[in-house]
Amino acid sequence: MTAATPTPRAPLMPLDDALARLLEHVRLIEGTQTVSTFDADGRVLARDLVSPLQVPPQDNSSMDGYAVRVAEVANEGAMLPVSQRIPAGSAAQPLAEGTAARIFTGAPVPQGADAIVMQEDTQATEDGRVTILRVPEPGQWIRRSGEDVRKGSVVLAAGDRMTPASMGLAASIGCGRVEVVRRPRVALFSTGDELAMPGEVAPADMKPGAIYNSNRFFLRALLVRLGCEVGDMGIVPDQRDATIAALTKAARNCDLILTSGGVSVGEEDHIKPAVQSLGTLDLWQIAMKPGKPFAYGRVNNTHFIGLPGNPVSSLVTFVLLVRPFLLKLQGATNIAMRPIQLPAHFELRRGDKRREFLRARRNAEGGVELFPNQSSGVLTSAVWADGLVDNPPGRTIARGDMVSFLPLAEMLG
């Protein structure tokens, strides 16, 4: 008998490959919903928004002052009678020749006027005339019709994610309601017999070995921020049957089942066999730190994603993999991370074998600092951080080297 050859360890999968493979499985979910523009923040537009009008609708003044014809005030000190008064929201008469019109910010520029003189550059007389103290440039202080939005143009496109600014823009073209992709339904559960719920078990009553379930809190919040409807199934014990039951229930009406923990390959990790007994599962060892174990599979038509249990690994794999997945599910077009290059105000003497996402924070000097403890269990690092330094495998970093920084604010919603 020959000695059994050990099965060679599969090489770790590069993160970019894992992301590409994950995104290959995603199709836009069916179904749209028409919501009030007030409620559209964070939602993905299902249709282009085409403007039925010009914004601003007509040429208007960007100053309080006087509307004039430049040719009539070519010399400093010209004096003109004031022929009309145009507050914002009123209609203007054509500007009578040889006169000026009193005008206010946002008011329509009268036909014939070709500049606004701000009131600080004028002197009004008691008997209704005004002296122009400074010769205006043609077009001065006039906001042109359509300079913001042209009639017929696409102001926001299908696939754009609404922001407060885009809600304002939609409102500016008269959209009180917008059609958005429906919310993805996500079933969330945590695995682990060691987990206890804050509020249910007091710190003094924690059993030996017990820890509080922290993943459930940030995963749920992240899902909500990404526009999902969360079916929170709580904690599922480390048992095959319980895991199968939870998965079966979750698969009934969800687009995605998201779990944390139980995707390593210890015998207490029941996710893999449970998902495999109901559908298919790939367990990926991703060449990233924190992170590494990550599972993608399917139960019927429902996607399954299993995140690692360590809180920081769970958080980082969520933002780097699940976030783009959920955005693509909703048809969002802009899902790429946008790193910025910043100088390191720290040293890293030994780069990890895996691509590492270091919890980091920008300082007032424009550099990046690292949290001292980069362990994947230390959630304090993620709270302290405002971003992740994306460090390639094996790269050492000297103070002043430029590093790739991913702002968390952008990725947490």
Ligand code: AMP
């Ligand atoms: P696992 O992936 O299940 O092997 O878990 C890896 C580590 O993460 C263990 O130390 C677990 O106790 C911890 N862990 C798993 N799930 C959670 C959770 N929901 N909240 C906090 N820690 C967790």
Ligand code: MG
């Ligand atoms: Mg576990």
